[in-house]
Amino acid sequence: MHPSYEMLRPGKKFPHVWCPGCGHGIVQGAIIRAVQKLGWSRDEMVMVSGIGCSSRMPVYVDFNSLHTAHGRALAFATGVKLHNPKLHVIVITGDGDALAIGGNHFIHACRRNADLTVILMNNNIYGMTGGQYSPTTPIGKRASTAPYGTAERDFDPCALAKAAGAAFTARGVAYNALELEKLIETALTRKGFSLVEAISPCPTLYGRLNKEGNAVKMLQWQKANTINIKAAEKLPVEQTAGKIITGIFHDQETVPYTEIYDRIIHKAQGK
Amino acid sequence: MNKDIRLLQGNEACALGAIYAGCDFFGGYPITPSTEIAEDMALMLPKKGGKFIQMEDEIAGIGTILGAAAAGAKAMTATSGPGFSLMMELLGYGCMAEIPCVIVNVQRGGPSTGLPTKGAQADMMQARWGTHGDHPTIALCPSSVEESFKLTVKAFNLAEKFRMPVILLLDEFIGHMREKMEVPAPGQLAVYTHPQPTVSPAEYTHYGDGSSVGGPYASMGSGYRFNITGLTHDPHGFPTGRADEIQWKMDRLKEKIEGHRPELLEVDQEFMDDAEIAVFAYGGAARSAQQAIREARAKGIKAGLVRPTTIWPFPDQALEEVLRRVKTMIVAEISQGQLLGEIQRLNQTHTRVVPVQRYDGEMLTPNEVLNAIAEVSK
Ligand SMILES: Cc1ncc(C[n+]2csc(CCOP(=O)(O)OP(=O)(O)O)c2C)c(N)n1
Ligand code: SF4
Numbered sequence: 001m002h003p004s005y006e007m008l009r010p011g012k013k014f015p016h017v018w019c020p021g022c023g024h025g026i027v028q029g030a031i032i033r034a035v036q037k038l039g040w041s042r043d044e045m046v047m048v049s050g051i052g053c054s055s056r057m058p059v060y061v062d063f064n065s066l067h068t069a070h071g072r073a074l075a076f077a078t079g080v081k082l083h084n085p086k087l088h089v090i091v092i093t094g095d096g097d098a099l100a101i102g103g104n105h106f107i108h109a110c111r112r113n114a115d116l117t118v119i120l121m122n123n124n125i126y127g128m129t130g131g132q133y134s135p136t137t138p139i140g141k142r143a144s145t146a147p148y149g150t151a152e153r154d155f156d157p158c159a160l161a162k163a164a165g166a167a168f169t170a171r172g173v174a175y176n177a178l179e180l181e182k183l184i185e186t187a188l189t190r191k192g193f194s195l196v197e198a199i200s201p202c203p204t205l206y207g208r209l210n211k212e213g214n215a216v217k218m219l220q221w222q223k224a225n226t227i228n229i230k231a232a233e234k235l236p237v238e239q240t241a242g243k244i245i246t247g248i249f250h251d252q253e254t255v256p257y258t259e260i261y262d263r264i265i266h267k268a269q270g271k
Numbered sequence: 272m273n274k275d276i277r278l279l280q281g282n283e284a285c286a287l288g289a290i291y292a293g294c295d296f297f298g299g300y301p302i303t304p305s306t307e308i309a310e311d312m313a314l315m316l317p318k319k320g321g322k323f324i325q326m327e328d329e330i331a332g333i334g335t336i337l338g339a340a341a342a343g344a345k346a347m348t349a350t351s352g353p354g355f356s357l358m359m360e361l362l363g364y365g366c367m368a369e370i371p372c373v374i375v376n377v378q379r380g381g382p383s384t385g386l387p388t389k390g391a392q393a394d395m396m397q398a399r400w401g402t403h404g405d406h407p408t409i410a411l412c413p414s415s416v417e418e419s420f421k422l423t424v425k426a427f428n429l430a431e432k433f434r435m436p437v438i439l440l441l442d443e444f445i446g447h448m449r450e451k452m453e454v455p456a457p458g459q460l461a462v463y464t465h466p467q468p469t470v471s472p473a474e475y476t477h478y479g480d481g482s483s484v485g486g487p488y489a490s491m492g493s494g495y496r497f498n499i500t501g502l503t504h505d506p507h508g509f510p511t512g513r514a515d516e517i518q519w520k521m522d523r524l525k526e527k528i529e530g531h532r533p534e535l536l537e538v539d540q541e542f543m544d545d546a547e548i549a550v551f552a553y554g555g556a557a558r559s560a561q562q563a564i565r566e567a568r569a570k571g572i573k574a575g576l577v578r579p580t581t582i583w584p585f586p587d588q589a590l591e592e593v594l595r596r597v598k599t600m601i602v603a604e605i606s607q608g609q610l611l612g613e614i615q616r617l618n619q620t621h622t623r624v625v626p627v628q629r630y631d632g633e634m635l636t637p638n639e640v641l642n643a644i645a646e647v648s649k
Contacts, residue, residue, distance in 0.1 A: 043494050048338070059498060059509060064491040066341055067500035067510075068334065069364050075326065075334025079346070080491060082322050083296055083339040087492045105334075108327040261322060268317035 007032045007042065009062045017056050021215025023174035023200030024054050027121055030177050030198070031090065032061065034185035046087045048077040050102060052094035052128045054121035054200070063090075071102030074109040077116050085258040088188065091118040096126045099135040099155050110164035113192040115256040119184065120157050120195060123202035131205035142209045157197045158249050167192030167254040171246050173199040175222035179246060192254040199244055275454040281419040281445040282349075284452060285375060286311035288423030289347050291455065292462055294373070295321035296344035298335035300328050300354060303387045304443040305377035308349035329354035333361040333374065340372045341499055343490030345427060345464070349375035352394055353384060355401070362436055363402030364501040366524065369478065369488075371430035371465065373423070375439045377446040378554075380632045389632030390443030392554050393606035398438045399583050405521065407528035409535065410438040410583040414557040416450035421460065422580060428463040429535070432485050433527050440582065442605065444555030444634050468495060477508045478520075483527045528584050538589040539578040542568060546575030548644055549593050551614060552603040553579055556635045560603045563640035572648045582610070591617050599623040599647045603640050606630055623647065 008014075018024050035045060045063035049055035051070035058065030064087075068076045073091050081089045098106050098120050109116065125143055126132040133143035133150040136157065140149040158169040168190040172180030180198055187194035201207060201218035212218050222244065229247035232240045279287070286308045289297075297312040313323045322339070326332045329350050336346035350358065355376045365372060378394045380386030398410040409429055413422045423439060430437040466487040468475050477488060477497035489495035502510040503517050511517065528535065542564055543549065552560035557578045567574040577593050577600075579586045594600060594614070600622055602611045611626050618624055627643045629635040 042496060044492065046342075046491055059500075062496060064496050065498045066338065066491075067498065067502065068337075069360055069501055072330060072334045072361065075331040076338035076341070078324070078326075078331075079296070079298060079335035079338025079340070079344070080342045082324060082335070083342040083344040083346075084490075084492050087342065104327050105331055108331070261317075265317045265320055268314075269320075 003036065004029060004032045007036065007062055009060055014060070016060055018053060019204040021201070021203045022053065023123065023202070024057070024121055026174040026177050027119065027180065027198045027200055028057050028060065030181040030184055031119060033181050034188060037185055038188060040088055044086065044088055046080050046089045047092060048073045048080065048089060049092035050094070050097035052097045052126070054094040054127070055092055055097060057092045071097050071100070071105065073097065074102060074105040074116070074118070078109060078112070078114050081114050081116055082258060082261065085115065089116050090188070091116055093118060093120050094127070095120065095122045095124065095136040095157070096134040099157060103135070107160070107164040110161045110166040110193050112257050113165060113167055113254055115191055115258050116193055117184070117187045118193070118195045120197045121200045122157065122197050123200045123206055125202050125206040127202050127205055131209055144209070158195065161195045162250045165193070166195050166250065167252055168194035168248070169250040170195070170248045171197040171199065171244070173222045173226050173244060173246060174201060175219045176226065176246065183248065186248065190251065192256040275456070276451060277454060278449055278451055279416050280307060280447055280449050281413070281416045281441055282307035282377065282447065283311055284416045284420040285349070285423045285439065285441065286315065287454060288420035289373065289427065290315050290319070291420070291460065292345065292424040292427035293464060294345045294347050294427065295319070296336060296339040296346035297322070297348065298324045298326050298339065298346070299332035299348040299350060300326055302351045302354045304379055304390070304446050305349045305351045305375060308375060308377070312347070329357040330361060333358040333365070336372045337361060337365055337368070337370050340370045341491050343493070345431070347373040347375065349377065351377050351379045352381045355394060355397065359401045363404060363406070365436035366402070366406045366408065367501050368499045369434040369483070370436070370499070371434055372436050373426045373430055373439060374436050375441060377441040377443060379443050380630070386632045388443070390555060390634065391605055391630065391632070392442050392556060393609055393630065394440065395582060395606070395609040398440055406524045408438060408583050409433065409435065409528065409581070410440050411580055412440045412553045412582045413445055413580065414554055414578060415445065416448060417452040418580065419445060420452065420454070424460050424462065428461065431463050431465045434465070434483060434488060440554065442555045467493060472496065476506045478504070478506045478523070483523050484531060532584055535581055535584060536586045536589065537580045538586045539576070539580060541576040541578070543575035543577065543593070546573050547597055548572065548574040548599045548601065548647055549577050549597045550574060550601045550603055550640060550644070551577050551590070553582060556603045556605050559635050559637045560640050562637035563644060566637065566641050567644045572644060574644050585613050587617055590614065591619070594618050594622045595620050597622060599625060601625045601627055601640070601643050601647065603627045603635060605635050
């Protein structure tokens with residue numbers, strides 16, 4: 001039996017809702033292996049998600065899990081973590097979920113620096129609702145609500161999170177599942193708000209609308225167009241333009257919100 | 272022991288009541304006229320090791336308390352009309368996912384930003400029907416500072432027992448009114464906390480049959496792993512599309528209210544034994560109605576007060592009985608008649624139903640109610 005199986009829900013919840021070739025399953029595998037490497041028990045894990053294809057993950061992974069409302073996962077997760085700081089809280093969210101409807105929660109969760117690890121599964125599109133453009137759809141790309149190409153500029157989630165105060169930001173791609181797994185493992189061990197942006201292909205919608213080919217072609221494109229940040233730093237800008245840069249962007253030691261709050265409790269109690 | 276007698280606002284009494292009930296988590300966003308509740312909780316909670324967090328908006332406020340409650344907290348938020356509107360999606364989530372918490376709405380004049388510093392009783396229907404879909408709610412409505420305390424405790428107890436968000440509908444008049452009250456000593460009022468399961472994790476079902484009311488349910492991280500979702504789910508909390516499981520879930524939500532009406536309902540009646548005119552009033556308006564009835568009695572008019580403190584579920588049976596007995600029922604509300612329709616729905620005996628309403632931001636006065644009583648008694 002594959003070692004990941006012990007972390008999956010037993011019984012009737014398979015097959016999953018994801019399309020063949022969707023990147024979300026690869027990201028799920030990376031998360032499970034990262035937690036296994038750390039040796040954390042399922043009982044101390046809480047997986048909180050919003051709404052979207054990616055946010056369906058909690059049904060498959062055998063943790064304590066909260067599948068919340070569209071965009072609101074970070075608010076729920078903040079409550080879980082603040083009430084019981086012993087729990088390891090992983091937040092699963094999509095680009096629409098985290099950055100559009102949940103954008104306000106996202107920047108404030110970064111600012112507040114609660115000890116949460118957010119896996120933002122970025123497929124540059126709204127998957128679950130059928131391919132509408134998202135805040136990370138690159139300008140000019142097609143979506144079901146952008147039949148002539150979107151006129152909006154896209155967010156860089158890692159830059160946004162850092163600017164808002166996140167302690168740790170990193171990006172990986174589904175193609176490079178091993179790197180992604182390491183990034184997630186590192187993020188989980190960091191105190192404070194950590195973000196891993198996982199670029200996850202959606203062949204069914206983004207791929208089809210933008211003529212990127214099937215799932216294999218999309219992964220091959222990722223392979224050819226991904227540069228690790230360490231390598232990228234040594235290259236001239238012309239060679240990194242339009243590429244996906246992966247790796248750790250920001251890693252700062254911080255005192256997480258929950259610890260600061262403990263100090264407040266001490267102060268209030270006159271200790 | 273010395274009695275703890277204080278001069279308090281309704282909002283302050285509400286915060287004290289929450290602490291008394293064991294609240295250990297508050298998340299919210301400030302809005303007039305509810306702000307004092309958040310401020311008091313920010314001061315009191317850390318002293319007892321509890322957590323207060325001011326979130327970025329009301330959606331986050333209710334989201335964070337639902338998360339905390341899933342992890343085992345006794346959690347609360349407080350807001351007013353516009354914030355209550357923002358909370359509706361997650362109020363429905365709390366009902367569907369069966370997560371206990373308390374949501375206070377100190378009502379102000381609306382619609383929209385309306386009258387921030389003036390009172391109203393116009394969110395009564397929103398408390399019942401504000402969310403989408405079919406599901407019952409519980410809403411309580413205090414008429415005094417002391418009752419703000421007691422009904423806050425009751426709201427927590429019902430939330431824990433019925434596994435759902437309970438709404439406390441204050442109005443600005445009660446929220447900002449100061450009255451003398453005796454703070455109950457510990458142990459004087461019953462405080463209910465839901466039990467934790469005793470079965471093995473393998474046998475545990477988070478939404479097991481028969482435990483929708485008063486039964487044990489686990490907190491996240493207590494060794495019972497389970498899934499919570501706002502999607503219609505089976506007894507284990509996993510999404511379902513099966514008709515029989517959907518029916519089971521919907522009936523379960525309905526039954527926990529419909530099957531427990533006697534336990535949920537409380538209707539205070541004054542001077543009703545021989546009354547020919549009944550005044551139906553709740554919250555701030557009930558105080559004016561009370562005064563008007565006393566004055567009417569002094570004039571020899573047989574008037575009495577019917578004052579529910581549980582508004583949802585609506586006390587159908589008690590009101591039907593009153594409607595059968597009296598010649599006239601006056602419905603006194605600080606709104607355009609939010610609950611008038613409920614009375615008319617119950618009125619099968621052609622009792623005269625007369626509304627007295629005020630919705631200009633001011634309190635409905637005793638005189639206005641008295642005039643109506645005098646008019647119908649002619
Ligand atoms: C309040 C609300 N608005 C809209 C929706 C519809 N909705 C569901 S998922 C979704 C977008 C999901 O996109 P993303 O977060 O990128 O996740 P993906 O499906 O691509 O993994 C939307 C708009 C909803 N469920 N709730
Ligand atoms: S629609 Fe796209 S994101 Fe959703 S499951 Fe299918 S491939 Fe994945």
